Amino acid sequence: GAVVSQHPSWVICKSGTSVKIECRSLDFQATTMFWYRQFPKQSLMLMATSNEGSKATYEQGVEKDKFLINHASLTLSTLTVTSAHPEDSSFYICSARDRRELTNEQFFGPGTRLTVL
Amino acid sequence: AQTVTQSQPEMSVQEAETVTLSCTYDTSESNYYLFWYKQPPSRQMILVIRQEAYKQQNATENRFSVNFQKAAKSFSLKISDSQLGDTAMYFCAFISYSGAGSYQLTFGKGTKLSVIP
Numbered sequence: 001g002a003v004v005s006q007h008p009s010w011v012i013c014k015s016g017t018s019v020k021i022e023c024r025s026l027d028f029q030a031t032t033m034f035w036y037r038q039f040p041k042q043s044l045m046l047m048a049t050s051n052e053g054s055k056a057t058y059e060q061g062v063e064k065d066k067f068l069i070n071h072a073s074l075t076l077s078t079l080t081v082t083s084a085h086p087e088d089s090s091f092y093i094c095s096a097r098d099r100r101e102l103t104n105e106q107f108f109g110p111g112t113r114l115t116v117l
Numbered sequence: 118a119q120t121v122t123q124s125q126p127e128m129s130v131q132e133a134e135t136v137t138l139s140c141t142y143d144t145s146e147s148n149y150y151l152f153w154y155k156q157p158p159s160r161q162m163i164l165v166i167r168q169e170a171y172k173q174q175n176a177t178e179n180r181f182s183v184n185f186q187k188a189a190k191s192f193s194l195k196i197s198d199s200q201l202g203d204t205a206m207y208f209c210a211f212i213s214y215s216g217a218g219s220y221q222l223t224f225g226k227g228t229k230l231s232v233i234p
Contacts, residue, residue: 034221043208051122076222091160097220104150104212104220108162 002028004096006109013084014117021079021112023094029074032094034106035067038091050077074099084116119144119213125224130147130199131233137184138194138228140209150212151192152222157205165207168192196230204232 003026013019025031031052036044048069050056056069066088068080075094081088091113095106120143128135142151153165168176168185175183181202184193196203209225 032220038160041229043226044222046221049221093160093162095162095222103154105164105167106212106222108154110159110161 002098002107004094004107004109005082006094006112008112009110012112012115012117015085016083018080018082019084019114021092023077023079023096023109025075025107028098031074031099032097033071033077034095035069035079036093036095038093042094081114086116089114089116119211119223121209121211121223121225123209123228125228127229129231131234132199132201134199135195136199137199138207138230140192140194140225141191142192142211144190144211144213146213152210152212153183153194154210154229155205156208166194184226199232201232201234203230205230
């Protein structure tokens with residue numbers, strides 16, 4: 001089946017530093033990847049849509065200069081949280097859409113827990 | 118804009134019994150897909166079942182089935198013979214075309230299901 005990995009699964013960083021999260025589709029090519037943020041006991045909130053070879057599309061209220069997204073290949077997208085602050089602490093989930101999949105199903109990574117001290 | 122409403126924040130069911138989770142949605146589109154995702158304590162999003170709007174027949178996957186009422190914009194999930202491993206957050210989701218070749222998932226707020234031994 002379609003597998004999406006995320007790395008790291010858990011990261012702790014100091015306030016003011018930057019953190020990079022990788023999202024990889026392991027056995028399929030993903031023209032589109034999505035980045036979500038999830039607070040405890042809440043639903044997933046879409047942050048941005050990333051298309052291979054083009055700039056990401058950010059949702060309203062998401063700072064593009066703070067959350068840098070790069071989708072340089074058909075199997076890798078990265079999210080960099082720049083100058084992280086404690087309020088950026090959250091669970092970040094990526095998903096990927098298989099370019100061959102007609103139902104537009106998204107396959108989810110296992111998530112990354114970010115804690116900013 | 119599409120909206121997805123899950124009116125039951127929490128539910129519980131005895132092991133081996135049947136439970137139904139509710140979901141309603143609002144859209145002006147005629148062609149779309151609906152999904153139920155499960156998020157266990159590991160927080161990995163797992164697809165439970167999907168339904169194409171153009172199909173009148175309700176989707177089924179083993180113990181999981183849906184009651185899709187297109188006119189009423191209702192998409193409920195029935196879990197039969199509940200098992201302890203079914204304990205999780207369940208999210209109803211709707212996929213729509215957002216332009217420029219992108220398809221975005223809109224999630225409901227989720228229903229926390231507890232299966233009681």
